[in-house]
Amino acid sequence: MTTAPAIELKGISKAFGPVQANKDISIRVMPGTIHGIIGENGAGKSTLMSILYGFYKADKGEIFIKGYKTQIPDSQAAIAAGIGMVFQHFKLVENFTVLENIILGAEDGRWLKPSIAKARRTLLELSEDYGLSVEPDALIQDIGVGMQQRVEILKALYRQADILILDEPTGVLTPAEADQLFRILDRLRAEGKTIILITHKLREIMDTTDTVSVMRRGEMTATVKTAETSPAELAELMVGRKVLLRVDKTPAQPKDVVLDIKDLHVRDEKGVERLKGINLTVRAGEVLGIAGVAGNGQSELLEVLGGYAEGTGNITVNGQPLDLTGKYSDGQSRRAHGIAHVPEDRQREGLIMEFAAWENVAFGYHHDEAYRSGALMDNTAIREDTEGKMERFDVRPPDPKLAAKNFSGGNQQKIVLAREIERNPDLLLIGQPTRGVDIGAIEFIHQQIIALRDKGKAVLLVSVELDEIMALSDRIAVMFDGHIMGERLPSQTDEKELGLLMAGIGAQK
Amino acid sequence: MDVMPKWAEVILVPLISLLLAAVISALVILAIGEDPVAAAKLMVTGALGSTYGWGYTLYYATNFMFTGLAVSIAFHARLFNIGGEGQAALGGLGVALACLYIPWPHWSLALVGAAVAAGLFGAAWAAMPAYLQARRGSHIVITTIMFNFIAASLLNYVLVNLLRPKGSMDPASARFPDAVHLPTLHELLAPLGIAFSKSAPANVSLLVAVAACVFLWFLIWRTRLGYEIRSFGHSESAAKYAGMPPFKIIMVTMLISGALAGMMAINNVMGEAERLVLNSVEGAGFIGIAVALMGRSHPLGVFIAAILFGFLYQGGAELALWTAIPRELIVVIQALVILFTGALDNMVRMPLERMFLALRMRKEV
Numbered sequence: 001m002t003t004a005p006a007i008e009l010k011g012i013s014k015a016f017g018p019v020q021a022n023k024d025i026s027i028r029v030m031p032g033t034i035h036g037i038i039g040e041n042g043a044g045k046s047t048l049m050s051i052l053y054g055f056y057k058a059d060k061g062e063i064f065i066k067g068y069k070t071q072i073p074d075s076q077a078a079i080a081a082g083i084g085m086v087f088q089h090f091k092l093v094e095n096f097t098v099l100e101n102i103i104l105g106a107e108d109g110r111w112l113k114p115s116i117a118k119a120r121r122t123l124l125e126l127s128e129d130y131g132l133s134v135e136p137d138a139l140i141q142d143i144g145v146g147m148q149q150r151v152e153i154l155k156a157l158y159r160q161a162d163i164l165i166l167d168e169p170t171g172v173l174t175p176a177e178a179d180q181l182f183r184i185l186d187r188l189r190a191e192g193k194t195i196i197l198i199t200h201k202l203r204e205i206m207d208t209t210d211t212v213s214v215m216r217r218g219e220m221t222a223t224v225k226t227a228e229t230s231p232a233e234l235a236e237l238m239v240g241r242k243v244l245l246r247v248d249k250t251p252a253q254p255k256d257v258v259l260d261i262k263d264l265h266v267r268d269e270k271g272v273e274r275l276k277g278i279n280l281t282v283r284a285g286e287v288l289g290i291a292g293v294a295g296n297g298q299s300e301l302l303e304v305l306g307g308y309a310e311g312t313g314n315i316t317v318n319g320q321p322l323d324l325t326g327k328y329s330d331g332q333s334r335r336a337h338g339i340a341h342v343p344e345d346r347q348r349e350g351l352i353m354e355f356a357a358w359e360n361v362a363f364g365y366h367h368d369e370a371y372r373s374g375a376l377m378d379n380t381a382i383r384e385d386t387e388g389k390m391e392r393f394d395v396r397p398p399d400p401k402l403a404a405k406n407f408s409g410g411n412q413q414k415i416v417l418a419r420e421i422e423r424n425p426d427l428l429l430i431g432q433p434t435r436g437v438d439i440g441a442i443e444f445i446h447q448q449i450i451a452l453r454d455k456g457k458a459v460l461l462v463s464v465e466l467d468e469i470m471a472l473s474d475r476i477a478v479m480f481d482g483h484i485m486g487e488r489l490p491s492q493t494d495e496k497e498l499g500l501l502m503a504g505i506g507a508q509k
Numbered sequence: 510m511d512v513m514p515k516w517a518e519v520i521l522v523p524l525i526s527l528l529l530a531a532v533i534s535a536l537v538i539l540a541i542g543e544d545p546v547a548a549a550k551l552m553v554t555g556a557l558g559s560t561y562g563w564g565y566t567l568y569y570a571t572n573f574m575f576t577g578l579a580v581s582i583a584f585h586a587r588l589f590n591i592g593g594e595g596q597a598a599l600g601g602l603g604v605a606l607a608c609l610y611i612p613w614p615h616w617s618l619a620l621v622g623a624a625v626a627a628g629l630f631g632a633a634w635a636a637m638p639a640y641l642q643a644r645r646g647s648h649i650v651i652t653t654i655m656f657n658f659i660a661a662s663l664l665n666y667v668l669v670n671l672l673r674p675k676g677s678m679d680p681a682s683a684r685f686p687d688a689v690h691l692p693t694l695h696e697l698l699a700p701l702g703i704a705f706s707k708s709a710p711a712n713v714s715l716l717v718a719v720a721a722c723v724f725l726w727f728l729i730w731r732t733r734l735g736y737e738i739r740s741f742g743h744s745e746s747a748a749k750y751a752g753m754p755p756f757k758i759i760m761v762t763m764l765i766s767g768a769l770a771g772m773m774a775i776n777n778v779m780g781e782a783e784r785l786v787l788n789s790v791e792g793a794g795f796i797g798i799a800v801a802l803m804g805r806s807h808p809l810g811v812f813i814a815a816i817l818f819g820f821l822y823q824g825g826a827e828l829a830l831w832t833a834i835p836r837e838l839i840v841v842i843q844a845l846v847i848l849f850t851g852a853l854d855n856m857v858r859m860p861l862e863r864m865f866l867a868l869r870m871r872k873e874v
Binding site: 017018306307308331332333334335341343345348349350351352353354355359362363364366367372375376377379 | 731732733734736737739740743744746747749750751752753862866869
């Protein structure tokens with residue numbers, strides 16, 4: 001083989017202040033292959049790709065594109081070198097058409113019309129070549145997420161990219177949409193394009209890539225042929241130790257109904273109905289998992305239950321009705337009802353990032369007898385309690401005075417979990433428990449959720465990770481567009497059926 | 510992991526910023542053909558060289574402490590209260606009414622009564638923008654600044670039409686009765702055998718301002734209310750999650766802020782002028798913003814920054830009095846201090862952080 005690699009990085013290093021985000025990274029990607037880059041959050045994947053796309057300048061190291069040494073000072077240079085990037089969060093103008101978005105920034109001249117006409121022809125060719133059909137005149141806001149991603153890919157191809165970087169592309173897709181995406185990637189590879197796929201999902205790596213590189217703490221720990229490795233081995237390379245990919249649990253022993261939701265409706269600030277009549281029950285001693293693609297009403301459900309959004313309908317907890325007027329202060333009365341809430345976004349809701357760990361341990365419970373003396377906070381008591389919690393939940397470093405922002409994602413989540421679970425709630429609301437959490441901590445967090453269930457408590461779990469829903473839930477409810485599409489038992493369903501429900505395709509059973 | 514040790518963060522950064530402001534100011538003075546060294550000497554002797562100078566410096570500092578604290582507490586809730594000027598003006602009205610219409614037996618009772626009245630009036634003036642922000646989402650920067658103009662017009666009306674003694678040509682209230690005269694530093698320190706200038710306006714309100722600094726520190730860092738205010742300031746979404754009602758926090762914070770700004774009036778109206786005049790606040794409400802910025806919204810920082818600005822005010826007045834340097838230049842110097850300590854903070858911080866980082870790395874190697 002004498003072909004030059006499509007991309008070769010040699011000794012790339014990049015530091016942000018004291019943090020070494022990339023340390024001496026070398027990688028070779030051959031043309032016409034799909035190369036996976038896998039690693040935990042904060043392992044340095046995104047930094048590496050940002051260097052390749054010209055957002056950051058490497059402190060050290062060289063980049064070779066198709067055998068030639070290349071400088072990439074900005075994204076224009078990256079595009080000129082044939083690199084296209086599909087970001088996790090799309091960079092599309094919502095109220096422009098597909099065509100307008102595709103030519104945005106790549107117009108041929110002063111006048112739009114000839115550009116659009118040319119783009120229409122090119123788009124047609126591209127669609128035929130790669131099986132990427134889109135409606136050129138549809139507005140972005142009217143087409144689905146999967147389609148929007150397709151537009152992003154077309155944007156890159158229109159700019160004659162033959163190296164495509166996809167950053168966590170399946171985060172917002174249903175399983176079926178993800179399958180379609182991977183078929184497109186296969187087709188692109190067959191046409192000779194080179195693809196770099198960044199993900200933290202082991203299954204995607206195993207299913208689609210030819211080779212895979214594992215990153216951990218800014219270093220490239222291994223590059224292997226996908227066919228010659230296994231998920232367990234990759235997980236071990238990512239974390240640095242053996243991990244259990246399965247959750248050990250006994251069958252649930254459900255008892256009385258703790259949470260009873262009847263005909264719950266919620267409108268958002270713009271008056272759009274986000275929950276359209278939800279009926280759910282959760283019993284003591286069981287985990288009810290809510291599956292669904294992000295943005296189908298799961299967040300609103302948690303917010304109403306947590307007492308900071310307004311809804312109509314009936315909700316009872318242990319037989320007592322909850323006030324649904326959602327005037328924010330209800331969060332306090334929810335806690336008094338025995339509801340604890342681990343919110344979906346710990347950095348935005350669950351923690352104050354600038355506060356020390358001990359201040360965060362009191363967060364939401366600062367009126368608690370144990371934490372106060374009169375109008376004052378009992379800081380000594382809170383600090384002592386924090387030390388105990390940090391030890392029991394294995395938070396590292398176990399320093400109550402360290403600000404929350406200085407802990408890793410997993411340790412931040414453990415602080416929130418310790419705060420909420422040690423309240424010994426009757427009902428635990430938990431959203432995206434392991435988002436942005438390293439594999440090692442995932443194991444621990446899953447064990448804690450199951451332990452709470454085994455103590456006879458009710459758990460309402462919301463997650464966009466289907467694997468997590470399948471592993472933890474005793475019953476699964478699927479949400480789509482503000483409706484519950486159906487409930488299934490994990491033993492009697494599979495990802496395919498759940499995936500269809502998540503896409504809003506009705507129950508066939 | 511913080512990059513810089515705390516002492517560098519708290520002392521070194523503002524100090525270097527101040528030095529830079531001083532250097533540029535010197536260049537400006539040089540450019541208009543004056544001697545910067547002589548000017549600096551004059552400022553220092555004028556403001557700090559005598560008890561008379563100190564008396565004025567501390568008098569101004571007292572004003573700035575109140576308004577600086579007012580801006581600080583609002584900053585902790587991420588509210589930008591630009592209305593200190595108007596709230597202090599209303600506070601003056603409260604002081605005047607309390608002093609003119611209530612027969613106080615002793616100055617100490619009058620001080621308490623006037624302070625309460627000033628606080629209530631200032632808080633009431635802040636309450637309306639706060640309500641508009643909390644319920645209607647009207648931006649508090651816009652509403653508070655507009656309320657400054659309304660306050661000015663209102664005081665104009667009240668002084669001209671209501672409070673002006675019959676036959677007086679001066680749009681000002683009558684003089685307050687002698688019973689409400691606040692002891693000046695001269696009168697306070699004389700029994701201790703310390704001679705302090707008789708004509709300087711610094712008075713017992715200074716002690717109230719210092720007490721307010723201590724009170725605010727306690728409120729922000731020790732009470733549950735302070736905890737809620739800080740939580741809300743860092744993250745509104747998190748505060749909602751924790752069951753802290755935004756409406757209550759915005760209202761309470763702004764009421765405290767307005768009350769602090771209003772309480773400035775016990776210094777300038779009751780302690781110094783002993784009657785209510787037009788434009789009694791003289792921009793102290795705006796200086797409060799600079800003081801809060803420079804003091805990083807920490808009460809101790811506000812205390813120090815207020816004294817610094819008191820020095821600049823008094824030193825600047827001396828400069829205008831004794832040299833050909835125009836009074837406007839003082840505004841330039843003050844602006845430079847605000848620019849460097851507030852807006853250009855990162856310009857000093859970043860290289861310092863890099864330096865400390867390099868030092869630490871060398872140690873580790």
